[in-house]
Amino acid sequence: MELSRRTLLAGSFAAVVAAATGCSSSMDAGAGKKNATGNLALWCWGGGLGKSVLDDTIAHFPDQHIKYSEIGGDFKQKLVTTLNGGTAIPDITGLKGEDVASLLPQADRFVDLKSVGADSVLSQYVEWKVKQATTLDGKVIGLPIDIGPTALFYREDVFAKAGLPSDPAEVAAQLKTWEDLLAAGLELRKANPKAPIVADATDMYGTIINQGTDRYIDKDNKFIGDQDHIRRAWDLSVKAITTKVDGRTPGGTPDWNAGLDQGTVPTVVGAAWVALDIKAASKTGVGKWRVAPTPSGPANFGGSFLAITKNCPDPAAAFEVIKYLLSPDNQAKAYADAQIFPATPAAYEKPQLKVADPFFGGQVPIDVLGPAAANVPIAYESPFDSALAAAYTAALKSVQAGSKSSEAAWQQAVSQAKQIGKRQGVQ
Numbered sequence: 001m002e003l004s005r006r007t008l009l010a011g012s013f014a015a016v017v018a019a020a021t022g023c024s025s026s027m028d029a030g031a032g033k034k035n036a037t038g039n040l041a042l043w044c045w046g047g048g049l050g051k052s053v054l055d056d057t058i059a060h061f062p063d064q065h066i067k068y069s070e071i072g073g074d075f076k077q078k079l080v081t082t083l084n085g086g087t088a089i090p091d092i093t094g095l096k097g098e099d100v101a102s103l104l105p106q107a108d109r110f111v112d113l114k115s116v117g118a119d120s121v122l123s124q125y126v127e128w129k130v131k132q133a134t135t136l137d138g139k140v141i142g143l144p145i146d147i148g149p150t151a152l153f154y155r156e157d158v159f160a161k162a163g164l165p166s167d168p169a170e171v172a173a174q175l176k177t178w179e180d181l182l183a184a185g186l187e188l189r190k191a192n193p194k195a196p197i198v199a200d201a202t203d204m205y206g207t208i209i210n211q212g213t214d215r216y217i218d219k220d221n222k223f224i225g226d227q228d229h230i231r232r233a234w235d236l237s238v239k240a241i242t243t244k245v246d247g248r249t250p251g252g253t254p255d256w257n258a259g260l261d262q263g264t265v266p267t268v269v270g271a272a273w274v275a276l277d278i279k280a281a282s283k284t285g286v287g288k289w290r291v292a293p294t295p296s297g298p299a300n301f302g303g304s305f306l307a308i309t310k311n312c313p314d315p316a317a318a319f320e321v322i323k324y325l326l327s328p329d330n331q332a333k334a335y336a337d338a339q340i341f342p343a344t345p346a347a348y349e350k351p352q353l354k355v356a357d358p359f360f361g362g363q364v365p366i367d368v369l370g371p372a373a374a375n376v377p378i379a380y381e382s383p384f385d386s387a388l389a390a391a392y393t394a395a396l397k398s399v400q401a402g403s404k405s406s407e408a409a410w411q412q413a414v415s416q417a418k419q420i421g422k423r424q425g426v427q
Contacts, residue, residue: 040064040318044094045075048145048304049325050334057325064317076103083109083309091312092322095142097132097303102383104135111308112139116319124328125343128378133305136219142305143322144343146334148271149372150207150299152181152292153278155195155285156361158266162191168363171292178208178236181295185245188266195266196247199259201237201400202393203251207269208233209389210299210379216389216417217382222427225388225417231410234392238406241399248400257281269294271301272341272369279359286359291368298372303343345374384424391416 040061058066069090071078076099082089095103103109118140122130125144133142152171160166164184165174175181185197198204209215209230216225224230240246249256249265251274259265260281268274278289306326308318324330331342332350347353348370356362395413398404404412 040066040092040312040321041088041090042066042068042092042321043071043075043079043090044068044306045096046070046072047338048094048340050330050337050340052337053325053330053334057321057330060324061321064321066321089309089311091309092318093307093309094145095133095305095307097129097148097300097305098386100133100142100305101381101385104133104141105383107135107139107141109310110141111310111312111315111318112141113143113308113319114138114140116308116316117323118143118319121323124346126345126373126376128300128376129303129343131378132303132381133307142307143326145304145306145326146302146331146340147343147373147376148273148300148302148341149369149376150210150269150271150294150301151365151368151372152294153268153270153275154290154292155263155266155288156290157288158192158195158263159188162188162195164188166290168290168292168368171290175292175295178204178295182236182239182243182245185240186243189245194264196245197267198240198246199256199265199268200248200250201240201246202396204240204246204269205233205237205393205396206389207294207299207301208236208296210301211294211297211377213377213379215379215381215385217385217421217426219380220427221382221425223418223421225392225421226414230392234396234406234410234413237396238399242406246400252277261285272365273302273339275359275365276339287361289360291360291363291365293368293372298376300376303341341369341373343373345370348373382426384421384426387420387424388417391420 054068058068075094076096079093122140126147129144129147130140134140152175154171156166164187165171175184181197188195188197212229214224214229216223216230218224247259247265249259251268251270256265260278261283268278278285282289306322308315308322312318328342328344328346329350331344332347332352334340335342335347336352342348348366353366354364356364392413395404395409399406399409
């Protein structure tokens with residue numbers, strides 16, 4: 001699965017770190033020439049838009065002569081380079097959700113969608129996702145393409161054999177919190193030491209952080225990475241390590257793929273799109289997997305937007321294209337076409353999302369993922385959060401390896417994060 005969404009996300013996070021260390025200021029370069037009216041250039045990455053929906057949209061707006069370009073490699077870096085160069089700038093462009101926080105400070109590069117009628121459709125999308133593309137002064141630079149609400153994907157057969165709750169309703173009732181999951185992990189370890197209930201404690205840490213309303217930097221640009229919400233995520237993840245219910249198997253690795261198929265990675269807490277990775281890896285797992293709510297509440301990983309650049313000569317026409325392409329009906333079609341999870345709750349009632357999935361024992365995944373999508377918390381995301389988070393993940397790995405105590409690693413993470421933040425002007 002070299003091209004899984006997990007891999008693509010990881011590459012984008014690296015781009016965010018690069019932006020935090022020097023790319024962002026260069027975006028203040030010249031505005032560039034306007035494109036010709038009636039010729040809309042649209043950029044996105046491979047798999048970012050459903051093909052049938054894209055083809056239909058191009059046909060639906062013949063007067064706009066939409067030219068679609070699929071951009072490979074580091075999408076954000078290529079977009080930034082093109083914006084700085086001032087030529088061949090797309091009129092409409094995708095923005096990855098993990099990149100948008102680093103682009104909000106350069107909102108003047110994009111059209112405020114409220115200025116071209118977005119207020120009439122914003123309520124169709126989950127509020128927290130719209131907030132991700134909204135500046136502190138209220139400008140909206142992107143309309144959501146998709147989202148990545150999380151769930152607990154688990155092996156029903158492994159749970160049942162260990163005497164754990166295995167029916168999705170029972171799992172939802174009995175594994176409500178991370179503490180519940182870790183307690184179940186102890187029971188699973190007694191019955192099956194080769195199947196730790198936490199695949200990787202560092203992945204668990206990231207999920208817990210994403211379940212909250214705060215990250216590492218607040219709206220006033222102050223460092224808050226030493227506060228209780230971060231320490232709780234740290235302590236729970238360390239507990240998974242010290243109680244030996246952590247498999248130390250990062251998502252997307254060959255060992256993770258093999259474990260999904262063999263039952264030695266019996267759970268994945270991941271975004272809706274991770275179901276594709278599980279299905280690809282777990283060749284013998286058809287009918288053995290189930291879906292339940294994420295312990296302690298939903299989080300989000302991934303999801304993206306369409307934006308209009310200031311280079312566009314007719315933003316109103318471009319917005320009509322975006323509005324059509326990302327309507328609830330078309331988001332439902334994109335899900336059926338390419339498993340692009342809709343950001344519009346109205347799409348969850350469409351037939352394409354109500355299909356029982358044999359891989360998940362006949363469950364209808366939207367019955368779990370739909371409520372999760374509606375309840376992801378609204379959180380402020382600083383452009384530098386991802387760079388600071390890397391310090392904590394690295395330190396947590398040293399606890400996994402046994403080279404540092406939890407307290408020593410925590411102090412190291414906080415100190416390094418403060419230094420990274422200070423270099424970016426964080427107070």
